[in-house]
Amino acid sequence: MLKFKVSAASAFLILVPIIIFHIWRFIVPAIEVQNRMFSRVTIISAVILFYSGVAFVFFVLLPAAIKVMLSFVGPEMISTIGAEDYLSFIIFSCLIMGILFEVPVIILVLTRLGLISPQFLINKRKYAIVIIWIIAAIITPQPDPFSQSLVGVPLMLLYEISILISKIVARRERRKLNITKN
Template identity: 35%
Template structure:
């Protein structure tokens, strides 16, 4: 009688080589570095484009500040000879960032696009166009509708017997913070749409916590706006609430769909 050979144990599946995981990690780091360099180059080109007009740009963005100063001394001060140069250099830097915003958004999209589905990649053009338009709209909204009321309100807080001494650099920092803050806040619909596309949030989740979002938006508006009066607070809070609702609509359209039950 022939003896049957003993069965050998099935070979174990070898674990995934650790080198491949490391390689994938370093590939992502390399891609991230590439996009950061491209973004910085775009900002540098923007700086070169607007650098020549830095003084003119500074005088233009300072108009709401100058309009709020006393009529007898409507001028900004500087305390050392290097300050005007640094101020105009800062204007060139932020002006370059402002001009290069579409390019920077495109680089962000190029970094995250490989992890998205084909349907999601098709919205790259609307993503860039809508995001850029909202960023510029937020800055314009701040400059033309918020600043003309905010700075006089801040001036009146001190009282009629107080005289402001406003430095060039301090005024620029406040104006730039407000412009960038409003520009970023106006990006809320784009941010929500992106988070819904990758499945981090859903329209139902956003709608469920709508009341909480309203409270958070009002608190953020109170922090971003430099004055505490209800009018300026409403100028910031109302668009934030509206954009949150727009984000819910975009999340319903672009968000990941739940798989149908079998």
Template identity: 30%
Template structure:
């Protein structure tokens, strides 16, 4: 494919991904009236009454401008569309990369989409389970004399950003596995940098979590460490199999930058194919001339 053809392919994949997100956003816009908002309010409503405003059995979120309700609904619908359509746009991403791979590598498409969707869902579940504890820590830091009156845009932006951050962060081990499968990152490199990888995981979790509390940091970092270790072990298994295949082919000890051995023996030159001469065109006789 030429560069223009690649750009056309990319444009088509982006359009298809955006259409999937748009369909998911429409579903999220409709779902808003059928329990989506109540579902997102649940971590806040499960807090003790003294941490909420008003301090009774009601659970109310505020918005401070006339267009706040519409913008809130559109924002939730758009982010819901991104989450719902994640298998579709992840497939479009992988389908754009697939033509540059070998035939056996194309078989990873289904596994890539399934694993990436599963990891994103696992990240959102971990975020949801830690959301209540994170809110409790943040709302109690101001003391007993202060009651938090959260606005709907601020609260839902906080919830959705936490879910998205957890979901995307859980995709990082899968990226390591894919880089190992295409030969960019080896198990030897991962094994040597394991300690730094785990340390940077805790630093990343401390910086990326919106709550900035130790509970949320550990809730993100510990599962990521387990996933990273699984990715390292997957790289170890893959590199061992690749080494066995290379040894069976006789190139196991050949460095990657060493050229292949070429057969310089000259081959016999075949005789050129003789093109038969065309039949002569008869000249017109005197009686055929005008």
């Protein structure tokens, strides 16, 4: 079962850009010419952000989490982390953080569609921060503030970047609207 999980996770990570590319190639004939560049940038950004989330897990979150988990093992105790449990933890963490790192792209698309505004994001910032820290508490396996901060702080930065992106997109949409009215 362990070999299957490793194979499936590896295949998923390798095939995501290829699958997205083929979906885009299928959809592109239906997209207006002026929106093709936007869709291209959105897809490339989504792939980059997903892999950034996976890299964040591998190079920042996992080493810190393992160090903290192993610190709970005393000198007379033996660590019994099984390979399958460890792999499940890695896959779960990579998938969740990859998806959470997509927040700026989701906000970009929702702003472009006119479903949310930068002011809405600013007004709901308090709630977003609470939700981010709840997610950080759920994702991290240990209850210490350091581990939760490793997840919470980057997610807060992504939310703030999302607000900035939303402002830029909303400003461009207003300019386009003013140009077409005149």
